[in-house]
Amino acid sequence: MINNTPRVRFAPSPTGYLHVGGLRTALYNYLFAKNKGGKFILRIEDTDQNRFVEGAAEQLVETLNWIGLNYDEGPNKEGEYGPYFQSKRLDIYKKYSNQLMDEGKAYKCFCTAERLKELREEQQKQKLPQAKYDKHCLNLSPEEIDANIKAGKSYVVRLNVKPGDKVKFSDVVRKDVEFDRETIDDQILIKSDGFPTYHLANVVDDHLMKITHVIRGEEWLSSTPKHVLLYEYLGWELPVFAHLPLLLNENKSKLSKRQGDVAVEDYKDKGYLQEALINFVALLGWSAGDNVEFYKSEDLINKFSLERVQKSGAVFNVEKLNWLNGEHIRSKPNQDILEMLKNELADSKFANKDFSDDFLIKVIEAMKERISFVSDFLTRSNYFFEEPQSYDEKVVAKRWKPDSYEHMKKLAEEFETLKNPTKDDFEAALRKAAEDIGVGAGKMIHPVRLAVSGIGVGPGVFDLLYILGKEKVISRINTAINKIKID
RNA sequence: GGCCCCAUGGUGUAAUUGGUUAACACAUCACCCUUUCAAGGUGAAGAGUACGGGUUCGAUCCCCGUUGGGGUCACCA
Numbered sequence: 001m002i003n004n005t006p007r008v009r010f011a012p013s014p015t016g017y018l019h020v021g022g023l024r025t026a027l028y029n030y031l032f033a034k035n036k037g038g039k040f041i042l043r044i045e046d047t048d049q050n051r052f053v054e055g056a057a058e059q060l061v062e063t064l065n066w067i068g069l070n071y072d073e074g075p076n077k078e079g080e081y082g083p084y085f086q087s088k089r090l091d092i093y094k095k096y097s098n099q100l101m102d103e104g105k106a107y108k109c110f111c112t113a114e115r116l117k118e119l120r121e122e123q124q125k126q127k128l129p130q131a132k133y134d135k136h137c138l139n140l141s142p143e144e145i146d147a148n149i150k151a152g153k154s155y156v157v158r159l160n161v162k163p164g165d166k167v168k169f170s171d172v173v174r175k176d177v178e179f180d181r182e183t184i185d186d187q188i189l190i191k192s193d194g195f196p197t198y199h200l201a202n203v204v205d206d207h208l209m210k211i212t213h214v215i216r217g218e219e220w221l222s223s224t225p226k227h228v229l230l231y232e233y234l235g236w237e238l239p240v241f242a243h244l245p246l247l248l249n250e251n252k253s254k255l256s257k258r259q260g261d262v263a264v265e266d267y268k269d270k271g272y273l274q275e276a277l278i279n280f281v282a283l284l285g286w287s288a289g290d291n292v293e294f295y296k297s298e299d300l301i302n303k304f305s306l307e308r309v310q311k312s313g314a315v316f317n318v319e320k321l322n323w324l325n326g327e328h329i330r331s332k333p334n335q336d337i338l339e340m341l342k343n344e345l346a347d348s349k350f351a352n353k354d355f356s357d358d359f360l361i362k363v364i365e366a367m368k369e370r371i372s373f374v375s376d377f378l379t380r381s382n383y384f385f386e387e388p389q390s391y392d393e394k395v396v397a398k399r400w401k402p403d404s405y406e407h408m409k410k411l412a413e414e415f416e417t418l419k420n421p422t423k424d425d426f427e428a429a430l431r432k433a434a435e436d437i438g439v440g441a442g443k444m445i446h447p448v449r450l451a452v453s454g455i456g457v458g459p460g461v462f463d464l465l466y467i468l469g470k471e472k473v474i475s476r477i478n479t480a481i482n483k484i485k486i487d
Numbered sequence: 488g489g490c491c492c493c494a495u496g497g498u499g500u501a502a503u504u505g506g507u508u509a510a511c512a513c514a515u516c517a518c519c520c521u522u523u524c525a526a527g528g529u530g531a532a533g534a535g536u537a538c539g540g541g542u543u544c545g546a547u548c549c550c551c552g553u554u555g556g557g558g559u560c561a562c563c564a
């Protein structure tokens with residue numbers, strides 16, 4: 001009987017990075033396990049020697065850690081069902097493929113790549129509905145097989161799909177699915193290099209690792225009947241299947257590298273918070289049905305259920321991710337944002353400058369409502385960290401008038417009289433200066449913003465002046481008077 | 488092409504498993520707020536639920552067909 005605490009697994013092949021589709025699969029597995037008090041297992045599917053990438057598994061683990069999907073069993077966290085690298089389980093697969101062969105449920109195939117290719121072409125020419133292996137080697141006599149082996153011919157092991165009823169299984173997301181046996185190919189189980197294919201390895205491992213729910217992408221749906229057959233042949237109980245809808249490009253095809261960033265690491269590098277990524281990806285194909293869009297991980301765990309997973313593919317729309325990223329930043333305590341900002345600064349051209357925490361906190365308070373990324377602090381309010389490098393032409397054209405030089409001069413003089421000015425002091429001084437000259441405060445507000453920041457947008461001017469401080473404000477005003485030219 | 492899956496505004500989703508003026512969020516636009524911008528608030532535009540048949544007093548929801556999209560057909564996963 002299946003144990004009632006679920007065991008699920010994320011079983012990626014180590015390609016060198018974590019695909020966001022993989023992240024979604026991993027996340028749903030994780031959420032499901034945590035919601036049910038079950039175990040989340042990481043298993044590395046490294047059975048393709050041709051695609052071996054040095055350090056890929058380590059990279060994967062690192063990314064999973066960063067994103068916060070901690071596994072209960074897996075590499076460097078051995079449970080009782082290891083090893084968790086398929087490349088270290090070769091004997092196990094061999095054992096079961098031998099068993100299948102002994103029972104006539106699998107057989108050795110010596111066909112060369114050339115023969116297979118010809119076969120496929122022939123079938124195409126005859127317009128056969130489907131290209132399938134012709135079971136040629138199933139009819140080899142024991143003597144022929146021996147002779148082939150003695151001759152050193154390499155072989156693969158194939159699944160022997162026998163005629164019979166339709167292969168049926170039920171899927172949590174898609175309900176009942178069935179396939180005609182005639183449409184199922186004699187899948188290769190063991191490759192000629194002795195490594196298993198995914199099909200054999202995942203069935204054997206899922207069974208041995210006591211996986212109760214197989215939650216994976218929809219791209220596996222059409223090979224599931226092969227797996228079902230394998231479970232049947234091996235006399236094993238079927239896990240519960242849940243095939244998740246695919247993540248799509250803008251043009252609705254399966255999310256791919258060619259059409260934008262696809263690696264979680266790319267998003268990390270671009271400054272997306274792990275919380276935002278998790279939140280966003282969770283909503284691609286699932287919703288609690290309560291109109292909530294902003295989620296912390298704990299809420300996701302509490303609310304998640306496979307039953308509410310959507311059937312159709314979901315387009316990965318970065319704009320919403322950007323919004324969520326801003327929301328998640330804003331939801332953090334200023335102290336946390338401070339740490340992130342410091343890291344960002346340490347990594348920037350301002351690395352050699354020194355800013356006090358007190359100052360940075362003020363910047364954060366002033367700017368956090370206006371940003372989507374931590375890096376926006378540096379790009380959208382660079383003036384907190386350096387002198388304005390230039391003055392936005394459009395703002396100059398709109399806000400800097402011939403008499404602005406005079407106004408700013410007067411304003412600088414007024415500021416000069418202040419001692420340790422507060423925000424309110426700056427405001428009072430500006431209004432007084434405006435009144436003295438007999439102009440509206442707006443005639444001062446906009447030019448002074450331009451003078452101290454170089455641009456026309458940002459925090460309230462008086463906050464801006466206060467954060468910058470009297471000295472910088474006055475010197476920047478003077479600089480602006482000299483530098484800004486209008487006709 | 489065979490097999491399989493899917494189908495609600497531009498995008499992500501909702502709609503007591505047949506009864507709503509088809510809801511929410513992102514994006515867009517407008518207004519309010521702020522003498523800026525953003526955030527926030529209010530509102531607008533945007534789908535009559537791919538299409539056609541049924542079943543039903545009544546279909547987004549159930550059935551059939553069509554169309555469209557996607558996945559898969561490797562000694563890759």
